[in-house]
Amino acid sequence: MENEETQIEQIKELLNEKKISDLRKLLDEKNSVDISVIFEDLSEELDKEKLLIAFRILSKEKAGEVFSYLSSEMQEKLIEHLTDTELKNVVNELYMDDKVDLLEEMPSNVVKRILRNVKKEDREIINEILKYPEDSAGSIMTTEFVDLKENMTVDEALNKVRKIGLDKETIYYCYVLTAKRTLVGIVDLKTLVISDESKQLKDLMETNVIKVNTLEDKENVAKMLSKYNFLAIPVVDNEEKLVGIVTVDDAIDVIQDEATEDLEKMAAIAPSEDTYFSTSTITHSRNRIVWLLILMLSSTITGGIITRYENAVAAVPLLVSFIPMIMGTGGNCGAQSSTLIIRGLATDEIKVRDILKVMWTEIRVAIVVGLALALLSGTFIMIVYKNTKLAITLGLTLLFTVMLSKFIGATLPLLAKKLKLDPALMASPIITTIVDTCSVLIFFTVATTIIL
């Protein structure tokens, strides 16, 4: 990290002193990802002209790579200052999936300018990809793969890889297609390199091809890549024709994004595609306020219940002081169960058909946890207030609350999944609100029965 900062200082100095060849040498040695990070950091401190100088120093290939790693804000700023020729060079260096990503993020006037500078044959492919639904395999795939024929020999195949491989996103998996571009097999570069040169692909290729449809949810695509430890997975259309591949680096991004999205939903935030700092105050507020309002209104129900037991409160004012503890414990218990179930569903460890197995687990845990909390709080009350009835009331309330909250916390996410809703929506905040209401109701019912 300190290293990064000294390098930024060094680059700033070289730019200020216009030591271009030294700067070129420095940047040439660096990884494109690191250069993009440095550019992002520099953009906050340097004027655009200087940054443009640094970008123009990069080789054509590296410029494309660095550009693909920049944030969309930075990409937009950069495009503004590039000439059409420069823009053409940069954009045509990008892989197809990065081209599509770029177009999706840019405002329409920039999109028009980019499309004008894209090769004609690419423009058609881009337009096809842009038609796929937002979260589909088609929308994240790239169309640059190596395609081979099944009657090719290993030698012929390797020659083709040598000829076309440089522009492909991965050459480690090669796809064997029929004349009609139907996918019939996969052969990896390892097999090609290791096998006898005269062998034919049809005798080497894996014919049990695991593939996805263009419309498959990108989350499932990422899960499959992870499950099978693939470096890429082929994407086929409804006629089984190969139209693209999704590579493992994109799958990791999807996995990270989905985890973030689930977390946001579980914290009652409307999930957003943007990063924390790139979201405006208004969007931040809107993403958070909807759920807050819903939860706020529903918590007035709990308030209503307390009002209904005004007499009990008037008779034993001490009762009120236990409400936070009961509500808190119920909410936390429910959140624990729902979180475990939601995560289990997300990672495919828990299936909807496991509902009885889950309930059985949660019931046993609830009994152990409930009894422990009941005993401890009862003892605590006896020591502090020396009031047996209050101790029994609190103990029983906690036992019932824990059992109920674990039950609700475990079943609601599974029910949501069964109804094809997102289980992550059934997380802490909703569970807490439901459990709050129930636990207060349990508390006053037990209290009026035992104490009054």
Place this chain on the structure above:
Amino acid sequence: MENEETQIEQIKELLNEKKISDLRKLLDEKNSVDISVIFEDLSEELDKEKLLIAFRILSKEKAGEVFSYLSSEMQEKLIEHLTDTELKNVVNELYMDDKVDLLEEMPSNVVKRILRNVKKEDREIINEILKYPEDSAGSIMTTEFVDLKENMTVDEALNKVRKIGLDKETIYYCYVLTAKRTLVGIVDLKTLVISDESKQLKDLMETNVIKVNTLEDKENVAKMLSKYNFLAIPVVDNEEKLVGIVTVDDAIDVIQDEATEDLEKMAAIAPSEDTYFSTSTITHSRNRIVWLLILMLSSTITGGIITRYENAVAAVPLLVSFIPMIMGTGGNCGAQSSTLIIRGLATDEIKVRDILKVMWTEIRVAIVVGLALALLSGTFIMIVYKNTKLAITLGLTLLFTVMLSKFIGATLPLLAKKLKLDPALMASPIITTIVDTCSVLIFFTVATTIIL
């Protein structure tokens, strides 16, 4: 999914009717990951002998692969029934990282039996790897990589890859070492395949090698693989000697596990390495009860505050009914902020040095959200109770509560990170408990000032 179930039925039938050659044909065509899933499902329904028959049908290579994907419970059961020769075959087919994983999961008597059946040279390597700390790069790396010398030509390098590649976990990145095994460069198979056969590696290899130390936290290793879109990252010891590589499939597992662990911590569950169903009731209960107890005790403070304002409650009993709403809203607001910050820290979008930027964002959001909630709830009170003082009290309380909870929710995770603690521990439950106490205090302070 239905497909999976009919296949399981089919395999069960073939096993029952002892149609071994049909079964072999069926399993031969399937992916090893799918076979392992089928075996897991079958193990619940079939007796061990039948399962053993199915496992013995597999080719040596496939048996090793399938075995590596099985759960540790199933691996243990299987090992019990394998002869020493069979065990030797299976274990020696495993990659080094899977061998180490297996040994880490098995009880000591099984470990002894496995080690007896492992090749002698492997045993030494395994013992070295087992010495690395639990979450380090060394503990998850594999030692099967392709090593080349810098004065080799492309032709010589490809010949070496052909000779030793079959047993390596990846041949797509090859590592260029000095005579003393110091890592000096990386050359990928793409470059080797595409380049002129007579060129020397030293002219082709990437010398700006991005690598990790054996002791680096595995979470950082996974983040680096994802950041640079690598398929593998080299692991070096303190003398810069290459000792292993971490491949991208293992990085994905680490990313998934870390997300689960963060979620569990954020829901006040002690994180565990085991999956939901493989955890016992007692462990489940213990993982959950510690935090419940801490939070339960701390929520008695909130109860204490309510007791302190007994007079206010006696004068305006209605006040009590708003406690759930205020506590709930405060808790939810704090959870929203802390979740966003914790996730931002986990994905490296937010750094500790961004603390002022984060605070500024949260303050603006808090003002917008707080004002909106205050106005809405004030209006609601005016309509329902026609009580101006109560409306002002509630509005002001909500405004202050939202601002405070967003402040606490945003700063505590950053503080934790600064103190080198885990930010995920500063999540919803702790924040909620702190905010609960504060919000009730704010409420009664405002109420006694305005109403009484």
